[in-house]
Amino acid sequence: MGRYHILGAGAIGQLFAAHLRKQGHDVTLLMRSNKKVDVFNKLAKNILHVTNIYASQEPNKTIWSVNGVKAETAQANDQQNYTEPIESLLVATKTYSTLEAVESIWSRLTKESVVVFFGNGMGTAQRIIDSAKMKNLPYIPSFVLATTSHGCLVPIDSNNSHFNVHHTGFSSAAIASEALPGTIIDNPRIGATIKDLESLNLNIKAMPPDEIEYSLLKKLAINAVVNPIVALVEYQNGILLESENAFNMIQNLCQEISSIYSSKYPKLACRFKPEMLEDAVISVIRDTKNNRASMLQDITKMQPTEIDAINGFICEMAKSAGLAAPLVTQLYHLIKIKESKSHNKSK
Ligand SMILES: NC(=O)C1=CN([C@@H]2O[C@H](COP(=O)(O)OP(=O)(O)OC[C@H]3O[C@@H](n4cnc5c(N)ncnc54)[C@H](OP(=O)(O)O)[C@@H]3O)[C@@H](O)[C@H]2O)C=CC1
Ligand SMILES: CC(C)(CO)C(=O)C(=O)O
The missing domain is CATH 3.40.50.720 (NAD(P)-binding Rossmann-like Domain)
Structure with a gap:
């Protein structure tokens, strides 16, 4: 043992x-x-x-x-x-x-x-x-x-x-x-x-290492889409399956992340098409629909969040590829605002 x-x-x-x-x-x-x-x-x-x-x-x-x-x-x-x-x-x-x-x-x-x-x-x-x-x-x-x-x-x-x-x-x-x-x-x-x-x-x-890199990037995309939204609306992950508004956001975010990944990791472009990322996001939301995502748990506990290592990481990736990441960046800023608000409350 x-x-x-x-x-x-x-x-x-x-x-x-x-x-x-x-x-x-x-x-x-x-x-x-x-x-x-x-x-x-x-x-x-x-x-x-x-x-x-x-x-x-x-x-x-x-x-x-x-x-x-x-x-x-x-x-x-x-x-x-x-x-x-x-x-x-x-x-x-x-x-x-x-x-x-x-x-x-x-x-x-x-x-x-x-x-x-x-x-x-x-x-x-x-x-x-x-x-x-x-x-x-x-x-x-x-x-x-x-x-x-x-x-x-x-x-x-x-x-x-x-x-x-x-x-x-x-x-x-x-x-x-x-x-x-x-x-x-x-x-x-x-x-x-x-x-x-x-x-x-x-x-x-x-x-093997190249597959784990693919899995980590896929999970990064899932977290960049799911975690900030549910932390902002303060609800379990399953809320994202319940409206067209949520589905539109998921689609647009996946489109944006797909073009960033394709530019940074051309070899993986065929595995990071927007609809593939969407499927991956929806599948994890279904599996974890009763969960309060870790970022929402952080906000509730008035702790910092992992937004820098998730959306912040993708923003940096986009910057280094000379691309814009407006949606991922907006979510980043919204969580930063929410973090500072809960930080002030905890004082
Ligand atoms: N929860 C989930 O559903 C999922 C989480 N993850 C990821 O897994 C990771 C862990 O998440 P999660 O378990 O939810 O986080 P939690 O906040 O529940 O747990 C983190 C733990 O780390 C402890 N800790 C912090 N600093 C130290 C330290 N210096 N020494 C020892 N312990 C320390 C905290 O202790 P203390 O209680 O004292 O603060 C806390 O118990 C995160 O990266 C998260 O994104 C991934 C998938 C799903
Ligand atoms: C898998 C998921 C989305 C579960 O909520 C997660 O990784 C998290 O909460 O950080």
Whole structure:
């Protein structure tokens, strides 16, 4: 059995932790604070609950639990108790927290460690590689890119003595079959980690680097369309299936993203035709129609959003190709306005 650490004990982190534990793996959640670790150990008694409420199986609802999940703090200054090397690490933090979070456990990563990035958006792992290179660190452990379209959330009213993630949309996930260049590529633990993840009941498939790039770009487009709109209208993803207005926006956005992708990635142009992107967007909306998208969850919690790594990333892509991205850019600005409004409210 493998030993897994999960960085970020939010919705995705808890979902993957529970599935790994269910298969018998040794699983440790890395949390931001000692207080949360104490609550998990003492009040939650190291148990994770998962409520399956899949959009595809309404109104079926099943609840299952796993015990024996461990918890540690990820903070560097609390680490005197937690120095054990990390073997396989799943990163499930928001893009804006990921650099700081990974740096806080860097001393526990060895040449044998595998770090799998499940967050949305693009460019996060590369930013960590660049930061490590700037610091002249002697090695960068194996970084493996991944992406998931499962929908899940931690209910806002859930009290801290109970860790319960709602798996609201059963979809799929993809993981690269090789580590990113610039990180340690020759590492037998990569294969073992991929095998463990593929055997979870989460529809995860390993893919070669060019296929994972395609999957990441496709997911980026889905998030650039779905997340800002539902965060602005403050509703579950399924709202986008209910009106012609929403469908028109999806169509126009897919058209815009398709021309940007085709210009930047000519080899992939035949796989990113507007109607193909539209199908991909609609299919994920159907799978996750009961989910409150992660960006909406951020707005509700008055946290920053991942708009920079999603729409912001596509805007930069368009700029570098000499193209305009009016719709993606408008959504970017609207979310920035909404972010600042919720930020002011939280003060
Ligand atoms: N939710 C979803 O349906 C989907 C999410 N995703 C992507 O997955 C990623 C994770 O999303 P999600 O699980 O929803 O996010 P959450 O906000 O639910 O979870 C993020 C977790 O990261 C923790 N965290 C932040 N900084 C640190 C740190 N320095 N050290 C340790 N932990 C830290 C937060 O802790 P704290 O609670 O203390 O703030 C929080 O528990 C995102 O990129 C998201 O876009 C992808 C597909 C679907
Ligand atoms: C798959 C989807 C759209 C689920 O809501 C997501 O990625 C998110 O919420 O960030």
